[in-house]
Amino acid sequence: MSMSEPASPHVEVAPYLLGKLEAEEAERFExxxxxxxxxxxxxxxxxxxxxxxxxxxxxxxxPDGLRARTLTAVRExxxxxxxxxxxxxxxxVRPAWWRRRWLLAAVAAALVVALAIPGGLLLFGGDGxxxxxxxxxxxxxxxxxxxxxxxxxxxxRSFDVRIEGLVPPAAGSLYELWAVSRQDTxxxxxxxxxxxxTVGADGRAHLKAFTAAPADRFPVVGVTLEPVDGNPARxxxxxxxxxxxx
Amino acid sequence: MGEDDAKLIxxxxxxxxGHPLExxxxxxxxxxxxxxxxxxGDPGLAEExxxxxxxxxxxxxxxYDPQRGxxxxxxxxxxxxxxxxxxxxxxxxxxxDLGAVDRGPxxxxxxxxxxxxxxxxxxxxxxxxxxxxxxxLELLYLQxxxxxxxxxxxxxxxxxxxxxxxxxxxxxxxxxxxxxxxV
Numbered sequence: 471m472s473m474s475e476p477a478s479p480h481v482e483v484a485p486y487l488l489g490k491l492e493a494e495e496a497e498r499f500e501x502x503x504x505x506x507x508x509x510x511x512x513x514x515x516x517x518x519x520x521x522x523x524x525x526x527x528x529x530x531x532x533p534d535g536l537r538a539r540t541l542t543a544v545r546e547x548x549x550x551x552x553x554x555x556x557x558x559x560x561x562x563v564r565p566a567w568w569r570r571r572w573l574l575a576a577v578a579a580a581l582v583v584a585l586a587i588p589g590g591l592l593l594f595g596g597d598g599x600x601x602x603x604x605x606x607x608x609x610x611x612x613x614x615x616x617x618x619x620x621x622x623x624x625x626x627r628s629f630d631v632r633i634e635g636l637v638p639p640a641a642g643s644l645y646e647l648w649a650v651s652r653q654d655t656x657x658x659x660x661x662x663x664x665x666x667x668t669v670g671a672d673g674r675a676h677l678k679a680f681t682a683a684p685a686d687r688f689p690v691v692g693v694t695l696e697p698v699d700g701n702p703a704r705x706x707x708x709x710x711x712x713x714x715x716x
Numbered sequence: 717m718g719e720d721d722a723k724l725i726x727x728x729x730x731x732x733x734g735h736p737l738e739x740x741x742x743x744x745x746x747x748x749x750x751x752x753x754x755x756x757g758d759p760g761l762a763e764e765x766x767x768x769x770x771x772x773x774x775x776x777x778x779x780y781d782p783q784r785g786x787x788x789x790x791x792x793x794x795x796x797x798x799x800x801x802x803x804x805x806x807x808x809x810x811x812x813d814l815g816a817v818d819r820g821p822x823x824x825x826x827x828x829x830x831x832x833x834x835x836x837x838x839x840x841x842x843x844x845x846x847x848x849x850x851x852x853l854e855l856l857y858l859q860x861x862x863x864x865x866x867x868x869x870x871x872x873x874x875x876x877x878x879x880x881x882x883x884x885x886x887x888x889x890x891x892x893x894x895x896x897x898x899v
Contacts, residue, residue, distance in 0.1 A: 484881035488857050516885045518899040522892065523857050526842060527835035532749045536763055537741055543767045544774045545733050656758045707806035 483512045487520055599623040604691055605713035608635070613673075614710050618691050626682035629664060629691070633675040636709065639668055639695060645709060646696045649681055649688035662688055663702065721787035722780070729777035740791075741770065746843075747836040748795050752802075754832050755825070761802050769795045788896045792833060800825045834897060841891035849884030852877055 482499045485491050491499060503509050599621040606616035613635035621628045631647065639645060644666040651660035664679040681688075693710035719736075721743065727736035748769050752762025772794045780790050803825045842850055848870075855866045856877075863881075867874045889899050 481875075481878040481882040484885050485856070485863055485878060487885065488881065490856055490863050490881075516889060516899070519885055519888060520857065522834070522838050522897065522899065523842075523853070523888075525835045526838040526858065527750055527754065527832070529839060529843070530746075530750050530753055532746050532766075533759070533763065536749065536766060537738075537745065539763070540741060540745070540767045540770050541733075541737060544737060544770050547771050548731075548733055548774060656760050658759075 480506060480509045480512070483509055483516065487513065487516055489520070599628075606633075606691065606693065606710035607713040609692075609708035609711045612636075612709075614693075615713075616693070616710050620685075620691075622685055626680055627685055629677070629679045629681075631675075631677040631679070631691075633667075633669060633677070633693070633710070634673055636669045636673050636675070638671060638673070643695055643697050643706070644668055645675075646694050646704070646706075647677060647679060648692050648694065648704070649683055650690040650692055651688050652690060654690070659704070660687070661704065664691075666696065722782045725773075725777050725780045725787055725790070728774055729780065733774065737770070737774070740773070744769075744788075744791050747833070747840050748791075750836045750839070751795060751799060751829065751832055754836075755799055755828060756802055765795065765798055765802060768798050772798070786896050788837075788894075792896075796826065796829050796833075799829050837892065837895040837897045841888055841895055841897070844891045845884055845887050849880045849887060852880040853884045853888065856881060 486499050602620040604618040608614040615635050616633045619630040646666045647664040649662045654660045662683040667675050669675045694706045695709050696706040724736040724740050748766045749762050752765035855861045863877050867877045
């Protein structure tokens with residue numbers, strides 16, 4: 471297909487297809503179409519474009535460093551495959567999941583240290599605090615649910631959580647309760663562990679936890695299922711997530 | 717479009733991980749990253765999708781046969797499989813799915829990927845057009861201005877708007893064909 475064809479294009483085909491001709495102009499063009507095989511062919515060839523244009527995804531910028539990270543990842547894997555050392559290669563680029571796991575581990579480890587003060591999961595017996603109630607619902611359509619009563623005081627927030635409808639976790643795994651930021655992503659985790667727990671054969675648990683992590687930064691409460699592997703990061707699936715307000 | 721994709725893949729298969737790999741990255745990364753972001757709603761997973769797609773592209777480059785399919789088809793078959801695996805990974809779901817597509821329990825991730833790829837290919841094809849044609853098409857259709865408003869905004873005669881729109885559509889059709897999108 472040559473870009474110079476046709477020599478003298480009947481360019482009204484484009485505004486006609488895009489719905490940009492006034493009614494009178496459109497009528498004139500349709501009358502022209504009757505006698506112009508070239509325009510009819512163009513119309514036929516280009517007729518599917520407006521529907522596709524309407525589906526155009528918004529442009530999203532690709533992170534600056536991704537090109538170098540991707541090229542390095544491929545070259546390193548190729549070098550490893552050849553059993554050769556990469557001489558003067560940039561700093562090793564691990565797959566994103568690997569970096570995320572250890573970033574998470576570092577953040578969570580710091581939080582665990584912060585919580586590991588005497589009586590790490592404190593029972594809070596204060597009075598006069600502001601009380602908020604939240605509900606938790608099953609993340610993937612299960613029967614699990616929870617009622618969370620949060621009492622805020624100058625010292626922090628105490629959580630009284632009643633869980634029901636969860637299946638006792640398989641050997642080697644535990645449920646974990648989290649306070650999560652609304653800006654939390656897997657790449658940049660912003661969440662605080664409130665402790666791990668299990669449930670009885672009746673699927674119920676009654677938990678008490680305390681954190682000084684600020685309520686305005688970590689307002690979301692959720693539960694995941696985590697392997698007992700010594701890694702304090704979240705790696706498992708969501709089990710309970712916030713229910714509808716009210 | 718420069719050296720064709722099939723030759724680039726052949727050079728990668730031959731062990732050249734310099735220019736051919738960089739050129740393939742430049743041609744495909746935006747769509748792969750967009751797919752990751754839209755499907756998974758997480759920047760880290762989107763990066764993982766891009767990196768792993770290129771690693772697998774390199775690993776399987778010697779199996780690419782131009783007689784059996786196009787390069788975009790080859791690249792996105794790899795990406796599609798990876799994207800679905802990432803979608804299904806238990807820990808891949810942020811607590812707050814900001815900006816990600818709906819993950820209803822009955823949603824088939826393959827369908828979602830295919831649907832997203834059409835939109836991403838259209839965006840990529842648009843971005844490949846000469847600037848003048850791209851701007852006119854975007855203002856006319858995506859921003860819904862009249863031809864006269866576009867002429868004023870761009871500072872060209874009305875006839876030029878019509879000409880650019882016409883050749884822009886022709887070029888878009890060709891750009892979509894190169895990306896395996898039927899018009």
